Amino acid sequence: MTVLEVKQLQKSFGTIHAVQDISFSVEAGEVFTIIGPNGAGKTTTLEMIEGLVTPDNGEIHFGALNWDKHATSIKMKIGVQPQSSAMFDLLTPEENLDLFATFYENARSTEEMLKLINLTDHRHNQVKKLSGGQRQRLAIGLAMISDPEIIFLDEPTTGLDPQARRNIWDIILELKKLGKTTILTTHYMEEAEKLSDRVCIVDQGRIVTLDTPGALIEKLTKEREVRLSFLDGETAAEEGELFSNNLDSVSRTKRDGASLTLWTTKPEDTLYDLFKFTKEKEYQVEQVSIREMSLEDVFIAFTGKEWRD
């Protein structure tokens, strides 16, 4: 079931075309991620969908509801992670949740939210004393207190250390188990790859590509990157490169000193042939690794640009 559909969204700020043409739909229960570099238009897109910014053009439908006619009903359906500044620093997480709960008729219990965001142990600490990750978790709890169907999280892990980011990932996965739909923005490819059912890559206000992480990577290439380093030094790697270039499965190679990188559509066959070659030549291989392509490779392939976190 489609819970959100946006069509040809556009927004400019003066001469800056923040969002030029964005269309997609989101299905119930999925984690839908909008990813893109700084200034790509992610926040503006989200804020238009959340009803905070008015689009210059385009349509936004939550099922049969739209902002013009059904703003109150939409507000009951969606949860928006508040900016840090919207929290009360001198109050505790428990007090913030209690307060936000009073804004809604059918709010979830504070107890339940504290458990979901793993802040039960910090329930009585003032918000200003919480870490960045704890504050972000509280922001998610505040967005969830009204028990919305759809939750919007705008870069919830930016600036957090790896452990704090993983804690947020756990909450997002928990929301999925609860059957919620999550719309997420991020700069981090790894995060998009790990969490999302579908990923929408945006750059300069337009969708570069949109699909499941697996399909995006598959679409790009079935290649794998194989790396070998030779104990016998540069000459061995050079000969290995010449040999690899004659294999049908190998599309290209790169050599750096005694290490050789090659891209192949049949990693097993390529490695079999390469090991036969090294055995015949009595070369010793120190290390072998095979790398799958990542979403980052997809971005680079589609835009021709390096990814900038």
Ligand code: ATP
């Ligand atoms: P980031 O990852 O840095 O948050 P983003 O992908 O969320 O970036 P937006 O915040 O949507 O991108 O910004 C897109 C472009 O629009 C940027 O060039 C930004 O400077 C500009 N912009 C956004 N909001 C405004 C505003 N209120 N007034 C003027 N320009 C704006």
